Amino acid sequence: MTVLGPVPVGELGVTDAHSHLYISRVAGGAADAPVLTDEDGVARELATFRAAGGGAIVDCQPGGCGRDGRALRRLSERSGVHVVAATGFHRRLYYPPDAPLFNLSAEAAADVFRDEIRHGLIETRTNQIASGPPASGAVGEAGETPAIRPGVIKIAAEASLAASPQALFAAAAAVARETGYAIEMHTERGAAVEAFLDTFIAQGVAPERLVFCHVDKRPDFGLHRELARAGVLLEYDTFFRPKYDPERGVWPLIGQMAGAGLAGSVALATDMADPGLWAELGGGPGLLGIFTIIGARLTDMGLPAATIGGLLGGHIAARLAVN
Numbered sequence: 001m002t003v004l005g006p007v008p009v010g011e012l013g014v015t016d017a018h019s020h021l022y023i024s025r026v027a028g029g030a031a032d033a034p035v036l037t038d039e040d041g042v043a044r045e046l047a048t049f050r051a052a053g054g055g056a057i058v059d060c061q062p063g064g065c066g067r068d069g070r071a072l073r074r075l076s077e078r079s080g081v082h083v084v085a086a087t088g089f090h091r092r093l094y095y096p097p098d099a100p101l102f103n104l105s106a107e108a109a110a111d112v113f114r115d116e117i118r119h120g121l122i123e124t125r126t127n128q129i130a131s132g133p134p135a136s137g138a139v140g141e142a143g144e145t146p147a148i149r150p151g152v153i154k155i156a157a158e159a160s161l162a163a164s165p166q167a168l169f170a171a172a173a174a175v176a177r178e179t180g181y182a183i184e185m186h187t188e189r190g191a192a193v194e195a196f197l198d199t200f201i202a203q204g205v206a207p208e209r210l211v212f213c214h215v216d217k218r219p220d221f222g223l224h225r226e227l228a229r230a231g232v233l234l235e236y237d238t239f240f241r242p243k244y245d246p247e248r249g250v251w252p253l254i255g256q257m258a259g260a261g262l263a264g265s266v267a268l269a270t271d272m273a274d275p276g277l278w279a280e281l282g283g284g285p286g287l288l289g290i291f292t293i294i295g296a297r298l299t300d301m302g303l304p305a306a307t308i309g310g311l312l313g314g315h316i317a318a319r320l321a322v323n
């Protein structure tokens with residue numbers, strides 16, 4: 001499910017498994033939270049990405065902490081790049097102190113996520129203020145811009161299970177079970193992923209519905225092998241950020257995973273929340289780095305074209321599909 005409607009899995013093409021295209025400033029949120037609001041610049045860069053063979057981007061900003069589904073729709077329309085939007089929740093520090101989501105019961109939070117999957121992102125419902133959530137069938141009637149549906153449940157783990165919002169995790173698990181939607185989970189540099197996997201299994205979520213993000217910041221091959229064998233999709237995204245030492249972290253890890261026959265459990269991403277990573281915003285290396293840096297290196301490693309295609313799109317697309 002993209003911001004412009006459903007797209008067959010095979011048509012997503014080269015897909016960034018975790019990034020950010022638009023993040024508004026959140027009053028009361030963390031002072032150092034990324035802000036990404038140059039729609040024209042991002043649209044230009046997306047168009048360049050599309051022209052170079054790019055297909056899709058998973059936008060991992062959930063509601064209430066800077067997401068604007070209307071901006072995502074405009075960016076997709078202008079560039080031709082498929083955009084998958086997210087329901088769910090981010091880390092607590094990205095919300096205002098009084099954000100209601102973090103005080104909800106698991107049942108009430110599940111209602112929020114389920115409602116977005118059924119009826120669209122809250123900010124994209126034209127009649128949301130006048131009449132509350134639209135009844136089924138009210139979305140997209142003649143003359144109305146249809147509400148935008150999310151395609152993934154994005155959630156955020158803190159550094160431990162105990163420090164993470166249990167009710168929101170239970171809510172995400174319930175809605176994933178009901179809808180078949182995949183969960184993309186932010187991790188704090190891969191911390192406690194074993195415990196998070198256990199809690200999802202205990203709540204009836206199949207590991208195949210889980211994508212663990214940023215885990216290349218913990219490049220422990222034995223751990224990655226076990227997570228992959230359990231069925232989890234592992235998202236790697238430190239390629240453009242020297243502070244995470246990709247030469248000693250993600251690149252050898254990809255080699256080890258491919259060598260063990262586990263490349264099918266890995267999806268690659270850029271996570272470009274920081275405007276400084278965008279070429280059109282005055283930074284770099286920019287989205288084209290997916291081809292010039294990541295794709296080129298995968299080819300140099302001698303990986304088969306089918307494996308590269310999976311790492312750069314096929315694997316995440318298959319997980320996002322809802323049967």
Ligand SMILES: [Zn+2]
Nearest residue numbers: 019060271273
């Ligand atoms: Zn992110």
